[in-house]
Amino acid sequence: MRVEERTSTESVRRGRERYVPRGVATTDLVVTRAWGARIWDADGNEYIDFAGGIACQNLGHGSAAVVRAVHEQVDRYLHQCFMVGMYEPYVAVAERLDELWPGDATTKSLLLNSGAEAIENAVKIARAATGRSGVVVFDRAFHGRTNLTMAMTSKLVYKQGFGPLAPDVYRAPAPYPYRGVSTDDALHGLELLFKQDVDPNDVACLVLEPVQGEGGFIPMTAEFVQALRELCTRHGIVYVDDEVQAGCGRTGTVWAIERFEIEPDLIVSGKTLGGGLPLAAVTGRAELMDAPHPGGLGGTFGGNPVACAAALAVLDELSAPGFRERAEQIAAVLRTKLDELAAKHASVGEVRGLGAMLALELAEQSGDAARAVTTAARERGLVLLSCGLYGNVIRLLPPLSATDEELERGLAILDDALGDAGSG
Ligand code: PLZ
Numbered sequence: 001m002r003v004e005e006r007t008s009t010e011s012v013r014r015g016r017e018r019y020v021p022r023g024v025a026t027t028d029l030v031v032t033r034a035w036g037a038r039i040w041d042a043d044g045n046e047y048i049d050f051a052g053g054i055a056c057q058n059l060g061h062g063s064a065a066v067v068r069a070v071h072e073q074v075d076r077y078l079h080q081c082f083m084v085g086m087y088e089p090y091v092a093v094a095e096r097l098d099e100l101w102p103g104d105a106t107t108k109s110l111l112l113n114s115g116a117e118a119i120e121n122a123v124k125i126a127r128a129a130t131g132r133s134g135v136v137v138f139d140r141a142f143h144g145r146t147n148l149t150m151a152m153t154s155k156l157v158y159k160q161g162f163g164p165l166a167p168d169v170y171r172a173p174a175p176y177p178y179r180g181v182s183t184d185d186a187l188h189g190l191e192l193l194f195k196q197d198v199d200p201n202d203v204a205c206l207v208l209e210p211v212q213g214e215g216g217f218i219p220m221t222a223e224f225v226q227a228l229r230e231l232c233t234r235h236g237i238v239y240v241d242d243e244v245q246a247g248c249g250r251t252g253t254v255w256a257i258e259r260f261e262i263e264p265d266l267i268v269s270g271k272t273l274g275g276g277l278p279l280a281a282v283t284g285r286a287e288l289m290d291a292p293h294p295g296g297l298g299g300t301f302g303g304n305p306v307a308c309a310a311a312l313a314v315l316d317e318l319s320a321p322g323f324r325e326r327a328e329q330i331a332a333v334l335r336t337k338l339d340e341l342a343a344k345h346a347s348v349g350e351v352r353g354l355g356a357m358l359a360l361e362l363a364e365q366s367g368d369a370a371r372a373v374t375t376a377a378r379e380r381g382l383v384l385l386s387c388g389l390y391g392n393v394i395r396l397l398p399p400l401s402a403t404d405e406e407l408e409r410g411l412a413i414l415d416d417a418l419g420d421a422g423s424g
Contacts, residue, residue: 008032009042029378034061037402037410039383048410051383052397055213055245058272058318060401065313066275073309082111082303089308096315097283100254103263108289110282111303115244115270116144118280119207121297122266123148125282126205126238129291134203136193136237138174139181140215140389143207143242152207154215155389170198174212175221178350178361183224190231200231205238205266210256210354213245216388217352217359217395222260229262238265238288244280248272249318249400251355252327259354275314279307327400330407331356334396337411345418359387359395367391372421373414380420382413 012030020026029047033040037060039047052058059066073089082090094109101107110125112118123135135152137143143152150158151165159165173189175181194200206228212218232239241264246256248269257264265288270280278301282289317323335351338360342348349363362369370386373394377384387393394414398407 012042027378029383036060036062037399037406045381047378047381047383048398048402048406048413049383050396050398050410050414051385052272052399053276054271054385055248055250055397056271056274056276057399058249058397059275059314060399061276063275063313063317063401065317066310069309069313070275070277070306073306076305078306079301079304081300083298087305087308089305089312090303093279093281093303093308093311093315094283096312097269097281100315100319101267101283102253102255102258105263105285107283108286110289110297111308112280112282112299113278113301113304114144115242115268115280116146116149117299117302118244118268118270118282119143119152119240119242120146120148122207122240122268122282122284123205124297125266125284125288125292126240128293128296129288130204130236130238132202132204133168134198135169136190136198136203136206137169137171138186138208138212139171140174140176140212140218141171141207141209141242142212142214142245170203174208174218175224176216176218177221178218178352183221183227186224187227190228200235200237203235203237205240206232207240207242207268209242209244209246210260211246211251211357213395214387216361216393217357219352219354219357220260225257225260226262229264232265240264240266240268242268244268244270246354246357248314249323249327250357250397252324252331253355254315254318256354256357272318273311273314274307275310277304277307277310279304279311323400327356330398330400330402331358333404333407334358334398334411337408337415338396341411341415341418344415347418347421353396356400357395357397359393361388362392362394365390365392369421370394373417376417376420377413380413380416382410382417384414384417 030042097109098107137152143149148166151169173186175186266284338351350361
């Protein structure tokens with residue numbers, strides 16, 4: 001049995017080398033099964049999962065309600081293409097997103113396949129609605145890997161050699177107190193951008209993650225978000241809230257922006273939205289969403305019925321009583337232990353995050369130590385991811401269905417891995 005399984009690990013690794021381009025960076029892990037907050041590899045080893053497929057499993061692997069909804073939909077029909085034959089699950093997801101909208105607006109939703117595709121469509125909608133082309137994004141942003149979104153994303157690895165990049169994308173600073181960028185500094189940077197590079201009256205939208213994800217799990221300050229909201233209103237700029245990583249219950253509330261007490265114009269969601277199936281959405285004020293002409297928006301698979309059935313179950317679970325309370329308990333368990341680790345391991349510079357979206361930043365701005373920690377963690381049975389412009393941030397994205405015992409086991413492994421990495 002073990003021999004057979006080992007063969008399969010090696011054959012997957014060999015096949016990956018032979019048939020999959022190196023541009024898709026992978027770890028050594030070959031997964032054969034996942035349940036709740038645990039993953040098993042092809043050798044039968046069990047791992048605690050603190051990655052959740054990069055924030056796609058906030059409800060845990062194999063969530064009963066999601067699996068049931070998927071099975072039922074599979075028996076009905078798999079695909080129609082909404083532009084050929086409409087179906088109820090698409091409309092029902094849009095209706096549910098309207099009910100969950102954090103504000104007073106009457107909203108409509110467009111469904112798509114990926115976060116990047118949804119961000120692209122948010123920009124199209126903002127451009128159609130305003131008749132302007134400029135897009136403002138921020139330092140350390142991640143919005144995707146497609147042509148437009150790689151221009152919006154910071155970090156060379158995502159765009160080097162892939163140009164020309166899309167024009168009319170401008171970058172401004174965002175608060176990062178740990179590295180000395182205050183809210184005032186960031187707002188001053190935006191003021192300069194509007195003096196030096198682009199007239200705010202030529203800007204269609206600004207796009208901001210409420211907690212920066214790939215960029216290093218940096219929560220935006222409420223003052224910054226509120227000042228941007230005010231500025232957008234003043235200049236007729238569309239405020240696009242990128243909730244692809246921070247949304248869908250990660251911080252406790254359905255949308256992270258609820259914690260900042262502003263109403264955005266468009267929300268982009270993805271990842272956990274499809275419960276593990278590819279689904280993303282742009283939701284926003286009806287008059288903005290209706291700006292593009294008929295035929296201007298769409299796609300073959302966007303809002304696939306099976307993904308929509310999964311999303312309906314996901315959105316029910318995220319907004320069910322008790323979800324937020326459990327997420328906050330998990331956040332408290334994680335934060336207490338991370339604070340302890342920061343006190344114990346000299347390599348740790350800062351613990352930060354919002355709700356259960358938490359991370360450790362290593363003081364040294366190089367990816368080597370964080371890579372050593374994630375590798376040591378995997379060897380000890382914990383799947384863990386790094387992030388940040390310098391790759392020196394260790395982020396925690398455990399399923400919010402994890403038990404206290406699973407969290408503690410994962411955190412104990414993180415402690416050991418920080419020690420192994422020679423940073424203790
Ligand atoms: N916006 C805030 O975090 C995707 C990237 C993994 P897609 N983040 C994971 C990688 O290396 O490609 C993301 C995000 C935010 C947009 C996206 C893009 O979402 O579904 O990967 O296209």
